[in-house]
Amino acid sequence: MPDVDVAIVGAGLAGLSAAYKLAKNGLNVLVIERGPYPGSKNVSGGRMYLHAIRRLIREIPVENMPFERFVVRECITFVGEDSYVTLELNQFKVKQYTSGIVLRARFDKWFASLVEENGGVIVTNKRVDDLLFENGKVTGIIAEGDQITANAVIIAEGANSFLAEKYNLRKSFSPKSMTVAAKGIIELGEDEINKRFNLKNREGVAHAFVGITKGVQGGGFIYTNKDVVAIGVVCLLESLVKNKISIADLFEYYRLHPAIQRYIEGGKLIEYSGHLTPELGINMMPKIVSNGLLIAGDAAAFFLEGGPILRGMDFAIESGSLAAETLLIAHKRKDFSEKTLSIYLELLNNSFVLRDLKRYKNAPKFMNNPRLYTIYPKLINEIYKQIMHIDGSTKPLLGKLMLNLMFKNVNPIYLVKDIIEAMMYL
């Protein structure tokens, strides 16, 4: 008899989602987390799309989960040389929230306690170093010398997934396919946030910024939490190196930029953090099923970047949940072979996880275009400025004005190409 039915590496959203479902269905589950508490190593920008967690945890309404706030306003700001233009989406007949803002150190801790209430066991302060094998099948893990045997193992250890690399389940990452983020938590207080962002109760704002990264491929974000504000920059690794701009310096440039200071002025920075995400999604998916083994979440490169949309957490929850569903079937059949566990691939193919990742598979081709981060944000500003500027001289007609500015700033062939690519790839 193995020590447990399922051993899960990592108490992030993928691992905890799998553990929750397995424990709820009566299996013996052990989650091994290297941090001192679940969430202590976990960073996200802040926004989780709620559909996946709603389906997984049906008995608790999302309003009763430790979301900081729920997004009621979407903003995107295009930053020019000495100005910025903001587009704002407010919907006032929404019956149900689409996304919530989280601080992972708080959220994952809560999620882990929910897993424990349902009978799952979580061990912290333990690093998993190796997998145990028997006759070509994964039969457990080795965590700092301790062996734990299991019928199946789920690797949910995040973007680096050293275990997947060690056992040749994934290719080496390319700097073209990974983004790094630097994030800061700004203390403002609940009332001040409500006042500055014009919010009440648990309403929140998700705000993206383009053109604020000194030409590096990437962007910035602001998310309002309950009493703190999260700010940060997310950049393509290769682009930072090519532009010789440090993500650490860029963060401070961003934090002190007038477009950001407008919201956080006077607020104290109280935590500085960072995160790595696999940007290419489906194009770098590792081998996620083998004998006795499944991979879920960021470790499986389930991450989507499509324009201003960043999604990792709903993919993590859904893939963890489907990994659990697979193992429940395998448990019934008492068969944890690769063949049976391949049900996981079928389930993923029929879910939004692989459907959406396939749908957006060309998005990085579009995103890998320096004009998006330099010329276009500037152009939007210049056009808007000229439209609004009055000094007594007579302006050309709007069409002429726009064409003049466009042709002055960007080769029309590129402009046409970029518009076509946006329609094809996004």
Added chain:
Amino acid sequence: MSEKKYLNVSERLALTSYNPDKESHIFVDTEKCLSCPTYACLYVCPAKVYELRDGKIHYNYEACMELGGCIIACHQMGNKAIKWRYPKGGYGVIFRYG
């Protein structure tokens, strides 16, 4: 921390919690760095663990926030000098907000 003042990275890191291990989880063959074409590690680390001083790479593992971006940068764009693993369980960075 005053709000509008530029905070250098060590001032920022002073706000982040750590439980540093006595042993480093990062190993850099700094001889290899001498002929590195890009010094990619300098640009991708939000904690500036890596620093170029007097033509040599110095690294401070205690500041590491455990992203792992430096490994990819070094191995794909640099001279494959960085060896890196997660710190032992319980050690390293501890995010209070995340």
